[in-house]
Amino acid sequence: MTRLRCALVCLLLLVQRAIFAQELFPNTEPASNLPKGVFGLRGAVNYYNEAGQPRTWTGYKFMYGISPNLMVWTMINASNHHGPLLPANFVSNDGFIGPHTHGGKKGIYYPYRFEGVHLYAKYRFLNLDGDHRHLRMAAYGEYSSSRVAHDEAEPNLMMGDNAGVGGGLIITGLYKKLALSTTVGGIVPFDFKGEQEMPAGVSSPAITIHYGNTVNYSLSAGFLALPVHYKSYEQTNVNLYAELIGKAYPAAKISADGKDIPISDALPLTAGNYIEARPAVQFIVRSNLRVDLCYAVPLVSRSYVATYPMYMMNVQYYFFPRKKNETSP
Amino acid sequence: MKKLLFLFFCVSAMSLRAQFQKVLVKVDGLTCAACSYATQHAILQLDFVSDVQMDLNTNMATVTFKSGKKVDIAQVAEKVKEAGFSVGALTAAFDISGAEMAESKSSFTYKTDTYHLLGGHDRSLSGIVNVKFVGDAYMKKSELKKWKSDLKNAGSGAAQGQSVYYIAVQ
Numbered sequence: 001m002t003r004l005r006c007a008l009v010c011l012l013l014l015v016q017r018a019i020f021a022q023e024l025f026p027n028t029e030p031a032s033n034l035p036k037g038v039f040g041l042r043g044a045v046n047y048y049n050e051a052g053q054p055r056t057w058t059g060y061k062f063m064y065g066i067s068p069n070l071m072v073w074t075m076i077n078a079s080n081h082h083g084p085l086l087p088a089n090f091v092s093n094d095g096f097i098g099p100h101t102h103g104g105k106k107g108i109y110y111p112y113r114f115e116g117v118h119l120y121a122k123y124r125f126l127n128l129d130g131d132h133r134h135l136r137m138a139a140y141g142e143y144s145s146s147r148v149a150h151d152e153a154e155p156n157l158m159m160g161d162n163a164g165v166g167g168g169l170i171i172t173g174l175y176k177k178l179a180l181s182t183t184v185g186g187i188v189p190f191d192f193k194g195e196q197e198m199p200a201g202v203s204s205p206a207i208t209i210h211y212g213n214t215v216n217y218s219l220s221a222g223f224l225a226l227p228v229h230y231k232s233y234e235q236t237n238v239n240l241y242a243e244l245i246g247k248a249y250p251a252a253k254i255s256a257d258g259k260d261i262p263i264s265d266a267l268p269l270t271a272g273n274y275i276e277a278r279p280a281v282q283f284i285v286r287s288n289l290r291v292d293l294c295y296a297v298p299l300v301s302r303s304y305v306a307t308y309p310m311y312m313m314n315v316q317y318y319f320f321p322r323k324k325n326e327t328s329p
Numbered sequence: 330m331k332k333l334l335f336l337f338f339c340v341s342a343m344s345l346r347a348q349f350q351k352v353l354v355k356v357d358g359l360t361c362a363a364c365s366y367a368t369q370h371a372i373l374q375l376d377f378v379s380d381v382q383m384d385l386n387t388n389m390a391t392v393t394f395k396s397g398k399k400v401d402i403a404q405v406a407e408k409v410k411e412a413g414f415s416v417g418a419l420t421a422a423f424d425i426s427g428a429e430m431a432e433s434k435s436s437f438t439y440k441t442d443t444y445h446l447l448g449g450h451d452r453s454l455s456g457i458v459n460v461k462f463v464g465d466a467y468m469k470k471s472e473l474k475k476w477k478s479d480l481k482n483a484g485s486g487a488a489q490g491q492s493v494y495y496i497a498v499q
Binding site: 131287 | 360
């Protein structure tokens with residue numbers, strides 16, 4: 001709770017310091033959309049060290065604004081977080097859970113591989129604009145394919161850990177110095193059906209992992225730190241963000257050759273409910289090139305699909321439709 | 330804000346050569362330079378626009394038109410909407426002396442488009458007149474409510490291919 005208090009104090013200090021609020025959140029989507037006809041490209045990297053094993057995830061996101069109210073993206077992602085098969089002896093000979101990637105045997109090596117495709121659509125259905133303020137609401141839907149054996153109960157569609165569908169609501173409000181955005185969504189992951197690594201010549205049991213329906217939620221705040229006064233598009237903007245990301249999920253249900261396997265005390269496979277704090281700094285160069293630097297630490301409980309701290313970086317650029325003219329203020 | 334508008338009208342009055350050279354658009358909902366940049370790019374897509382100057386602190390866009398090109402004000406407002414924002418106010422300085430006034434003096438035609446004057450003014454208009462565009466695409470809803478009865482009583486007739494605008498003298 002001390003960490004929670006510190007986070008809230010930092011948030012209040014930022015609010016007092018800020019001149020304009022910002023809503024280009026590094027870890028969550030605002031209810032605002034990409035402008036119509038604009039194509040956006042984002043490269044994202046996520047890194048953490050797991051018992052000496054560097055874990056890296058990268059995503060390449062292709063975004064497009066279909067209308068002022070509707071935007072879509074396709075993200076292709078790759079990582080060395082999991083393999084195509086579950087770890088050897090994931091289900092042991094005696095019918096219990098053995099080694100699993102981020103828990104029972106941390107630091108299992110996997111080569112870097114393509115994980116899956118994430119599709120996302122967001123529809124803004126409320127837009128109340130005012131002078132330096134707005135209130136927006138949007139609904140989103142997402143789908144993800146996955147070709148990795150995710151041996152944790154917590155599902156993650158965006159990072160390609162799980163195949164599944166999801167959806168939710170986003171509310172973003174901005175008034176002078178304070179921009180707040182909240183997301184509440186649900187994830188319905190698809191089951192994993194596959195095998196575990198086995199010695200040569202030995203066949204694997206048919207393993208099914210059922211991940212439970214999950215609630216995801218977030219609260220984000222953003223502030224413009226620099227420049228103090230806008231003069232031109234050439235000024236590099238520095239934005240500060242504080243985001244709280246949470247998820248609540250039930251325990252995984254595992255079966256091998258149709259027989260239920262008890263998950264006992266394997267924490268990554270048990271039910272979880274956690275909140276991460278993700279402070280970030282963002283640079284916007286020439287009003288278009290966006291660079292986010294962010295890290296994640298656990299605030300309430302923790303996620304078991306990663307080790308902390310987790311470092312993230314996003315680089316994003318918008319491509320506007322061909323212009324007839326070009327000017328600067 | 331009033332001072333800024335006054336300054337704009339003074340400057341535009343001095344520099345106006347064509348009857349209808351530029352408009353001032355107050356963009357609502359803008360919160361950052363990147364958003365202003367996107368809005369500027371959206372308006373610049375219009376082939377009759379020669380220049381867009383954004384004031385990043387006040388979120389005012391000064392949109393200058395190409396001379397000799399037909400101007401479609403509705404499209405300027407539509408581009409702001411496509412960028413994801415709203416028009417809080419849209420104002421212009423008209424050199425009305427060359428426009429073809431209707432007998433009733435409540436409307437005039439300019440470059441084939443019809444402009445209905447709202448507000449029940451009873452003076453003859455001449456020279457440069459500062460006007461604001463009235464309609465849900467051009468102002469806040471709270472401001473639009475004030476013009477509800479004027480819009481109801483105003484004419485609407487226009488030939489095919491013409492645009493009809495409702496304006497009020499400031």
